[in-house]
Amino acid sequence: xEKNEWKIVLLGAGNVGYHLxxxxxxxxxxLVQIFSRQESKAQQLSAITDVPYVTRMEYxxxxxxxxxxxxxxxxISIVADQxxxxxxxxxxxxxxxxxxxxxxxxxxxGAFYPLQTxxxxxxxxxxxxxxxVFAKTRIDEDFLFKIGTHISQKVYRIGDEQRTMLxxxxxxxxxxVNHLFQIGYDILEKEKLHFDLLRPLILETALKVQDHLPKxxxxxxxxxxxxATVERHLQYLEAFPSYLELYKSITKDIQSHxxx
Amino acid sequence: xEKNEWKIVLLGAGNVGYHLxxxxxxxxxxLVQIFSRQESKAQQLSAITDVPYVTRMEYxxxxxxxxxxxxxxxxISIVADQxxxxxxxxxxxxxxxxxxxxxxxxxxxGAFYPLQTxxxxxxxxxxxxxxxVFAKTRIDEDFLFKIGTHISQKVYRIGDEQRTMLxxxxxxxxxxVNHLFQIGYDILEKEKLHFDLLRPLILETALKVQDHLPKxxxxxxxxxxxxATVERHLQYLEAFPSYLELYKSITKDIQSHxxx
Numbered sequence: 126x127e128k129n130e131w132k133i134v135l136l137g138a139g140n141v142g143y144h145l146x147x148x149x150x151x152x153x154x155x156l157v158q159i160f161s162r163q164e165s166k167a168q169q170l171s172a173i174t175d176v177p178y179v180t181r182m183e184y185x186x187x188x189x190x191x192x193x194x195x196x197x198x199x200x201i202s203i204v205a206d207q208x209x210x211x212x213x214x215x216x217x218x219x220x221x222x223x224x225x226x227x228x229x230x231x232x233x234x235g236a237f238y239p240l241q242t243x244x245x246x247x248x249x250x251x252x253x254x255x256x257x258v259f260a261k262t263r264i265d266e267d268f269l270f271k272i273g274t275h276i277s278q279k280v281y282r283i284g285d286e287q288r289t290m291l292x293x294x295x296x297x298x299x300x301x302v303n304h305l306f307q308i309g310y311d312i313l314e315k316e317k318l319h320f321d322l323l324r325p326l327i328l329e330t331a332l333k334v335q336d337h338l339p340k341x342x343x344x345x346x347x348x349x350x351x352x353a354t355v356e357r358h359l360q361y362l363e364a365f366p367s368y369l370e371l372y373k374s375i376t377k378d379i380q381s382h383x384x385x
Numbered sequence: 386x387e388k389n390e391w392k393i394v395l396l397g398a399g400n401v402g403y404h405l406x407x408x409x410x411x412x413x414x415x416l417v418q419i420f421s422r423q424e425s426k427a428q429q430l431s432a433i434t435d436v437p438y439v440t441r442m443e444y445x446x447x448x449x450x451x452x453x454x455x456x457x458x459x460x461i462s463i464v465a466d467q468x469x470x471x472x473x474x475x476x477x478x479x480x481x482x483x484x485x486x487x488x489x490x491x492x493x494x495g496a497f498y499p500l501q502t503x504x505x506x507x508x509x510x511x512x513x514x515x516x517x518v519f520a521k522t523r524i525d526e527d528f529l530f531k532i533g534t535h536i537s538q539k540v541y542r543i544g545d546e547q548r549t550m551l552x553x554x555x556x557x558x559x560x561x562v563n564h565l566f567q568i569g570y571d572i573l574e575k576e577k578l579h580f581d582l583l584r585p586l587i588l589e590t591a592l593k594v595q596d597h598l599p600k601x602x603x604x605x606x607x608x609x610x611x612x613a614t615v616e617r618h619l620q621y622l623e624a625f626p627s628y629l630e631l632y633k634s635i636t637k638d639i640q641s642h643x644x645x
Contacts, residue, residue: 198611221606221614240582242589242604249589255582281582290576293618294569297628298583299590300605301635302562307599307642309554316550322500322515322541323558324595329502329509330559331591335584339567344502345560346481351458354481358553367638368557374634375561378627382567 131272134158134185134213136204137195138166138178140243141218145195148251148276150174160185169245182207189213191272193237198222205230214265216258220292223285224259235260237269238288239277242299251276257283257291308368315364340382347379391532394418394445394473396464397455398426398438400503401478405455408511408536410434420445429505442467449473451532453497458482465490474525480552483545484519495520497529498548499537502559511536517543517551568628575624600642607639 133154135146138161147170149156159178161167167178179185185192187210194217196204201217205227208215215227216237227234238257243249256277258269266282273280283291309323333342346354355376362369393414395406398421407430409416419438421427427438439445445452447470454477456464461477465487468475475487476497487494498517503509516537518529526542533540543551569583593602606614615636622629 198614221617241586242593242602244593247593253585255585257582279581281578283578287576287578289617289621290572291578291582293621293632294572294583295586296605296607296618297565297572297632298569298587300603300607300639301632302565302587302590303594303599303603304635304639304642305557305562305565306594307603309558310599312550312554312557316547318541318543318547318551320598321539322517322551323554325513325515326501326555327558327562327594328591330562331588333502333504333507334563334566334587338580339563339570342502343560343563343567345556347556347560354458357481357549358556361549361553367641371634371638372553372557372561374631375564378631379560379564381627382564 131155131191131268132157132186132189132213133191133193133272134160134189135170135193135195136160136185136208137193137218138163138170139195139197140245141239142166142193142195143170143245144243144249144251145193145218145239145276146170146174146176150176151251152276154272154275157189158186183209185210187211191216191268193218194227202226214260214268216260216269220257220288220295223289224261225285228261233261233265235265235269236285236288237273238283238291240291240295252278255279255281257281257288259284259288308365308371312365312368343379343382345379347376350380391415391451391528392417392446392449393451393453393532394420394449395430395453395455396420396445396468397453397478398423398430399455399457400505401499402426402453402455403430403505404503404509404511405453405478405499405536406430406434406436410436411511412536414532414535417449418446443469445470447471451476451528453478462486474520474528476520476529480517480548480555483549484521485545488521493521493525495525495529496545496548497533498543498551500551500555512538515539515541517541517548519544519548568625568631572625572628603639603642605639607636610640 133156156176159176164180171178190213192215198219214233215231216235220238224236236259240255254277256273258273260266310320393416416436424440431438450473452475458479474493475491476495480498484496496519500515514537516533518533520526570580
């Protein structure tokens with residue numbers, strides 16, 4: 126069967142669904158239907174992809190080859206429970222959810238996890254996004270892998286356990302990093318300084334690690350064992366008790382890493 | 386006096402000195418001499434700027450208008466002690482050092498802090514880099530401000546205390562963020578997964594915050610109070626005790642932030 130014959134149904138038109146749907150269509154895959162309970166979102170994606178949408182589960186076509194559940198983690202089981210299909214492969218797009226949550230509902234199941242942070246309002250270069258595929262059977266995983274290679278240059282076979290670790294790593298470099306940005310913001314705000322002061326540094330830090338390893342890039346008072354500066358920083362941070370604790374523990378962590 | 390008449394001497398040809406020297410010259414300022422004890426570095430910067438260099442302090446010209454000490458924090462006092470000049474203004478480029486360390490040595494002193502992470506090997510767009518200037522007298526600060534506007538579009542007057550806070554914020558969004566990248570690396574390495582998997586996410590996280598506020602961007606299990614996922618992550622992190630602690634404290638921090 127050729128790629129444009131596989132019938133794909135996309136369930137969910139939020140941040141992930143929006144970009145995934147757009148890319149599937151752009152890459153010439155046969156996206157045949159979009160489902161979203163939120164009509165405005167379904168309509169929005171339908172309009173740019175020219176793919177029909179439905180807002181009720183009972184209208185989802187039963188005979189597609191692939192169903193992609195691009196819904197919130199907490200909605201996966203609910204949608205899976207309501208999805209009545211013939212024999213297609215069903216995958217979710219969640220990093221933090223085992224594919225086995227689909228097992229009670231479908232014979233063929235797996236995961237199709239694009240490792241990126243998506244917002245409908247932001248353009249994104251999809252070709253670079255790592256797609257992590259997994260399916261219960263090798264033949265289904267090969268199928269997902271093929272779909273993956275049509276929409277991205279980077280497709281990986283990643284099992285459920287590994288995907289969980291990957292998701293944890295993603296939490297560190299995305300959610301937790303963003304929290305450190307917030308801390309930077311808070312510190313500057315107290316001094317009535319604009320967050321713009323930090324933006325070029327933030328960007329350059331991320332750009333550097335695109336072709337270097339983090340350990341090659343580490344600098345700063347903790348790394349060089351500059352106790353005087355660390356002490357002074359701790360003093361200044363007394364106005365921010367919880368950040369003080371974080372400063373201490375990350376500094377300790379960097380120092381023990383430096384020894385290794 | 387016009388900008389190309391101010392005689393500037395740059396002391397230090399490391400990461401900061403290299404980029405600053407290049408930019409001063411590119412922008413038509415009158416960089417008249419480079420000093421570095423490390424001849425290879427002095428030579429390298431001299432070659433690309435076409436400015437003569439010296440490697441001994443006694444050869445530094447005494448009658449320049451501005452001396453920029455782009456040396457390591459720990460070397461500032463040492464260099465300041467050896468620098469014998471007539472009446473020029475002396476500044477260091479350190480975020481983490483009070484300008485008053487120069488007070489015992491010079492009548493006119495201040496700071497000229499480019500807020501960025503520099504590596505000789507990386508090209509950098511200097512025009513965007515925030516330059517934080519401070520001098521003991523208003524007239525000297527005005528002079529530094531003017532120099533700043535010649536090499537960057539963003540120049541700020543930032544006092545010693547404020548610069549310390551800014552430096553602390555920079556430690557959070559650069560050194561500490563880089564440590565979180567390292568944690569991501571370590572987690573993936575244990576699973577024999579390539580760090581490339583995280584790179585697009587890291588870049589997009591930094592790009593998003595260029596035109597959004599961190600609080601608008603926060604997502605993830607901690608933010609949405611997804612206790613089940615957090616618990617599962619903690620379980621999986623048992624192989625990394627120090628990261629487990631960090632996971633807990635940042636998660637707690639994000640949660641208390643979300644309540645505000």
